[in-house]
Amino acid sequence: MEHTSLLERILRGAALTLVVIFFMFPIVWIFMMSFQTNETILRIPPQLVFEPTLANYTALITGKLTTASGTLDIAFMRNLWNSVFLSTTSVAVALLLGVPAAYAFARHKFRGSEDIAFTLLSFRFAPALLVLLPLTLYFQKLGLANTYIGLIWVYQLICLPLILWIVRGYFEDIPADIEYAYRIAGHSWFATFRKIALPLAGPGIAAAGLLAFIFAWNNFVFALVLASADKQPVTVGALAFITSSGIQYGQISAAIVLSITPTLALALYAQRYLVEGLSLGAVKG
Amino acid sequence: MASLELKNIVKRYKSQTVLDNLSLTVADGETLVLFGPSGAGKTVLLRLVAGVVDPDEGKILIGGEDMTDVDAEFRGVGMAFQNFALFPHMTAFDNIATPLQARHSSQSTIKAGVESVAKLLKIGHVLSHRPRALSNGQKQRTALARALVGAPPLLLLDDPLRNVDAKLRFEMRLELPRLLADRGATVVYVTQDYKEAMALGDRIAVMSQGVIKQLGTPEQIYREPANIEIARLFGDPTINLLDVKPSRDTRGIYVGLSNVQVHLPGTYEAAVGRDCVIGLRPEALSFVDEGTPGAIPVTVEAETPLNEKIVTLVRTVRGREILVSRPAGTPGQTEGKAHIAVDSKSALLFDHASGERIGSTNVVSLRNGEAA
Structure with missing residues (x-):
């Protein structure tokens, strides 16, 4: 126990509180808004005390949005499922393709390997909107527009470079001698990849997967252009809350709370594993 | 049992020639020490023999068989690395067991094999530890045990005592010759320490800049060094x-x-x-x-x-x-x-x-x- 003066402890506490309030305020405010009606939200001045209501959540879950100008059907739960499905599948496909590719780029310097790796990274440089117009035309010709397969394919533009470059770095950090030792012990290169490289790069793969998942989840513009209502994720689906009779702040907040819950839960779960894994990576040889 | 024969080996990295038309024969059961300053090409030579680096020219024969294009896992050699190269996510037991697992030995054979070599090297009590919980000396013994456990006919030891403290190095310098002789294996041992070279080698090959400058018994190298450089390297x-x-x-x-x-x-x-x-x-x-x-x-x-x-x-x-x-x-x-x-x-x-x-x-x- 180190000795710190009372004043120092108070100042430190105050500073920490300020930081937490600053960063958590939007989340807390959205959380509170999700339990209010549009009227109480739009009160001036805003008030901290209100009568909570679950109406927003009921509306989202039943899919019936009641506004001043009548009842609207919204597909929020469908959108949420789309988000989960699209993000999970995209990350799974990207891991399946990206991790072996990252290993190849890290361990085998073949002709043009750097160029290919850089080309894959350059997918992230192009503004999405610039890519979208020709992509839409192609997809319509190929019959991929408004299909899950088409969307998952396009999501690889987001996930694959990310996973490839992060995981490659982790593979490169594994001393080659460790893999040589396993080969010399009599194991095939594939066994070496599975039993040595994959477990040792595990934390890196998890981190890259998590990051790719968050990027895929938050994607807006690809899905906006390439998917119609029944394939749209929550990010696009949220547009439905801007109705002819005004913006439904209550429902938007509830929708945000519901849609950040999976990523938040995943991040919290993975965080423990990530920290543990990263400290393992620090010990070499 | 296996002799080792290297014929006109050339290895280049970009424009630099690391091994220059090198030939060397190690007799069955002999311990040959590769001695030389760092950058002489000793480690590269060992890796060529192990099969994790390919030569640009030349042939590698193990036990009379051409192994030049054979993958590392089929060469049947044992190797201990200078940096130990232990698998950090496995226990010492699993580390040592890997050569036996590759042969699909039964669990009981693996257990018996690992325990006997661990006893020999006095690391029986730390078999359940992961490498990061081991001391440097224990790591070095674990790495050595992994190289020995499969009783490979050809053992490659890349400066295994480099990263251990002076006391342990002295102990191991006394222990190793007996250990290696008991195994009857052909040994190629890389070191930068002339005392180690003198203590362990049946013959010493003094390397410098990718060529063998002198090959002979420890006595010959000491009494009749081929040049000033070698005379200076041996002796304290x-x-x-x-x-x-x-x-x-x-x-x-x-x-x-x-x-x-x-x-x-x-x-x-x-x-x-x-x-x-x-x-x-x-x-x-x-x-x-x-x-x-x-x-x-x-x-x-x-x-x-x-x-x-x-x-x-x-x-x-x-x-x-x-x-x-x-x-x-x-x-x-x-x-x-x-x-x-x-x-x-x-x-x-x-x-x-x-x-x-x-x-x-x-x-x-x-x-x-x-x-x-």
Whole structure:
């Protein structure tokens, strides 16, 4: 126990509180808004005390949005499922393709390997909107527009470079001698990849997967252009809350709370594993 | 059992030639030490044999079989790395077990194999630990156990004692020869420590800049080094090297050291009148009384006791510094004026320009793989 003066402890506490309030305020405010009606939200001045209501959540879950100008059907739960499905599948496909590719780029310097790796990274440089117009035309010709397969394919533009470059770095950090030792012990290169490289790069793969998942989840513009209502994720689906009779702040907040819950839960779960894994990576040889 | 044969191996990294047309044969059951400064190509050579690096030219034969294009897992060699290269996510037991697992041995065979080699290397009590929980010495023994457990006919040890403390290194230097002899395996051992090389090698190959400069028994390397560089690398304290120009008189060839003529036995005809360097091992010099024939007057500068021996730095009248070594407990001069005598039988003569040793005795000198 180190000795710190009372004043120092108070100042430190105050500073920490300020930081937490600053960063958590939007989340807390959205959380509170999700339990209010549009009227109480739009009160001036805003008030901290209100009568909570679950109406927003009921509306989202039943899919019936009641506004001043009548009842609207919204597909929020469908959108949420789309988000989960699209993000999970995209990350799974990207891991399946990206991790072996990252290993190849890290361990085998073949002709043009750097160029290919850089080309894959350059997918992230192009503004999405610039890519979208020709992509839409192609997809319509190929019959991929408004299909899950088409969307998952396009999501690889987001996930694959990310996973490839992060995981490659982790593979490169594994001393080659460790893999040589396993080969010399009599194991095939594939066994070496599975039993040595994959477990040792595990934390890196998890981190890259998590990051790719968050990027895929938050994607807006690809899905906006390439998917119609029944394939749209929550990010696009949220547009439905801007109705002819005004913006439904209550429902938007509830929708945000519901849609950040999976990523938040995943991040919290993975965080423990990530920290543990990263400290393992620090010990070499 | 397996002999090892390397034929005209060439390895280049970009424009740099790391191994230059190197040939080497290691007999079945022999321990060959690859000795040389870092960057000499020792480790690359070992990796070529292990099969994790491919040669640009040449052939590698293990047990008479051409293994040049065979993948590492099928070569059946055991290797211990300088940095240990233990698998950090496995326990010491699993680390050692990997060569047996690759052969799909039964669980009981694996357990018995690992435990017997662990007992031999005194690491039985730490088998359940992960590498990061092991001390350096335990890591080194685990790495060695992993190399030994499969009883490979060819063992490659890449400076396994480099990263362990002096006490353990000394212990292992005593233990290893017996351990290796018991196994009956052919061993290629890489080191930068000349004492290790002398202690472990049946033969020593001295490497420098990708070629083998000299190949011979420890005795030959020490007594008849092929050049100045090798003479300097073997021996502690290092050999005294003095510029001389041999002359001839009625009694034979002699060199002048501080106006004293030291006659050299042996045939050094070719050296007469040439610029040479004489190499005198510190233990070939001794303090003598004034008036002894051939005594060279010197001034004692400093004295360093090195456990079993005492090393004295002396200065000749011409200002050249010489190290004299004598066993601890024997009388010697500790300060002031003194006289030293040269045991000229063990003197070595080198050509000044090329650094090559001059002499008629049976020096085994290898250049580009050809026995001279």
